[in-house]
Amino acid sequence: MKILLVEDEKGLIVTLTDRLTSEGFDVTSAADGKLGFDLACTQQFDMILLDVMLPKKNGYDVARDLRQKGIQTPILMLTAKGETIDKVLGLKLGADDYLTKPFEVMELLARIEALLRRRPSQTEAAINGAFRFGDVGVDFKRAEVTKSNTPVELSAMEFRLLQFFIENRGSVHSRDDLLDAVWGYDAMPTTRTVDVHVAWLRQKLEDNPKHPQYIQTVHGFGYKFTA
Ligand code: CA
Numbered sequence: 001m002k003i004l005l006v007e008d009e010k011g012l013i014v015t016l017t018d019r020l021t022s023e024g025f026d027v028t029s030a031a032d033g034k035l036g037f038d039l040a041c042t043q044q045f046d047m048i049l050l051d052v053m054l055p056k057k058n059g060y061d062v063a064r065d066l067r068q069k070g071i072q073t074p075i076l077m078l079t080a081k082g083e084t085i086d087k088v089l090g091l092k093l094g095a096d097d098y099l100t101k102p103f104e105v106m107e108l109l110a111r112i113e114a115l116l117r118r119r120p121s122q123t124e125a126a127i128n129g130a131f132r133f134g135d136v137g138v139d140f141k142r143a144e145v146t147k148s149n150t151p152v153e154l155s156a157m158e159f160r161l162l163q164f165f166i167e168n169r170g171s172v173h174s175r176d177d178l179l180d181a182v183w184g185y186d187a188m189p190t191t192r193t194v195d196v197h198v199a200w201l202r203q204k205l206e207d208n209p210k211h212p213q214y215i216q217t218v219h220g221f222g223y224k225f226t227a
Helices: 010-022 033-042 059-068 084-092 105-117 124-128 156-167 175-186 192-205
Strands: 002-006 026-030 047-051 075-079 097-100 130-133 136-139 144-147 150-152 172-174 215-218 222-225
Touching: 002 010, 002 033, 010 026, 010 105, 026 033, 033 047, 033 059, 047 059, 047 105, 059 075, 075 105, 097 105, 105 175, 136 156, 144 192, 156 175, 156 192, 156 222, 172 175, 175 192, 175 222, 192 215
Parallel strands: 002 026, 002 047, 047 075, 075 097
Antiparallel strands: 130 136, 136 144, 144 150, 172 222, 215 222
16 A cells, blocks of 8 residues: 655654654655645655645645546645644645644544545546446546436545446445445434435435435345446
8 A cells, every 4th residue: 555645844744754654654745735746746655644734736736736637645634733724725625634743643543444444435436437327427537427428416425436336336235334435434323324325316316216226225224326
């Protein structure tokens, strides 16, 4: 697993590189935002740890520009204490999660693991960029969905769930598996969450939500997407 660490605090670079390397990660570090952006554009990473306050190009601009270029590598933003508004902005601009400094390395590792688990988004969708079933079109790069060429508004979680279904179509998934794969560490520990999101997706995408053609219930086990 290759991690790009974009951080300008020398002490933190050394500490994190040591710890992540000892956990088996291959760490590349960049001490300013411009170098970090260039590396992320030219090399393949599994994850980007991105500081906000950086020389040359700040973390928000790096995240936004990477997403604009269609680079979907998971981004974990490292924000300083008290930058609450910044967290929201970071997530809006394309970060997948954030962690407030100072943090325990164990906490960082847990976040990294959770983001990597959600990574099916990096495989097929990133390569193909789009998927169609029936009159529904999904554009993974833009995170846009249409039905009969009309835009459909999906929440971030609905989109993630749909993407997981598409990438794992034909397989049956238990509610617990879906919670793990789609919601990750921050999951409210309730399988009801899954049912609710499935119902919303059916409502928005199926011709007849009561008799779904694509997102099917497998009684006694979970759900299956077929297309
Ligand atoms: Ca900094």
